[in-house]
Every structure is written in structure tokens, then in C-alpha cells.
Amino acid sequence: MTQVSTNIRAARDVGRAGLAKRVFLGLSVMRQRRQLVELDDRQLRDIGLTAEQARAEARRSAWDVPQSWLR
Template sequence: MTAFTSAQRCRPALVSRPGVVTRLAALWRQRRALARLDDRALDDIGVNRAQAEAEARRSVWDAPDFWRR
């Protein structure tokens, strides 16, 4: 068996504009759903009301860091 190595770094795949729009729409829907959860559901996921409201108020352009990798 032969092992191959490369000095080049892998670049992340480019995301198409429709892909970006789809991701942003999904993020918006998730934040709206989070804002609608009751206190019991928030407790189940380990988030308090203040944290949920702060996340729901974030702009759709304020995407998580892992989206930028």
C-alpha cells in the first residue's frame, strides 16, 4: 500500500448564491422557532429565556463561525 501526501491545503468549496440564501433563510427560521419555545422546552435544551431572546434578536447576517470555514 502506498501513502500519498500533499503540501497543498484543501480549500473549502465555494457556496453558490442560492446556497447562501437558503442557509440564511434556514437560520432565520431557526431563530424564530427558538423565540417561540416555552420555558419548559428551553430548559430541555439548556437555554434560558434571556439567552434565547438574545439569539433570536441577532441579525440573519450574524451567522455562526462554523459557516465561515
């Protein structure tokens, strides 16, 4: 019985760590997208984006990220 409860506790801790990781990822993505729309036209050209593309990216949800980022 001790082994089962230990395994459940370990799985719950991993779940919490995964949740915390996703929250921090979402906050980071929000910050980056907010900064993207603050770039001027010259800076946007340097990274190969138009102002409209930057605005479109900024409108995306914080959770709308590539699946590989969630691993």
C-alpha cells in the same frame, strides 16, 4: 479565447450557486431563530437556555452565523 470565456462562465455559475446557498442558509437561520423564541420555559430548560438567551439569539442577524457554516 474559448477557454477563457468558458472559465469565466464556470466561475460565475459557482458564484451564483454560492449566493443561492447563502440565501437559503439565511432563510433557514431566520426560521430556526423565530422558532426558538416560541419555545416555552420547559423546552428551553431542556436545551439549556433561558428565555433571555433565546430572545438574544432571535435578535441576531440571519447572516450572523459561524464562519464554518458559510463554507
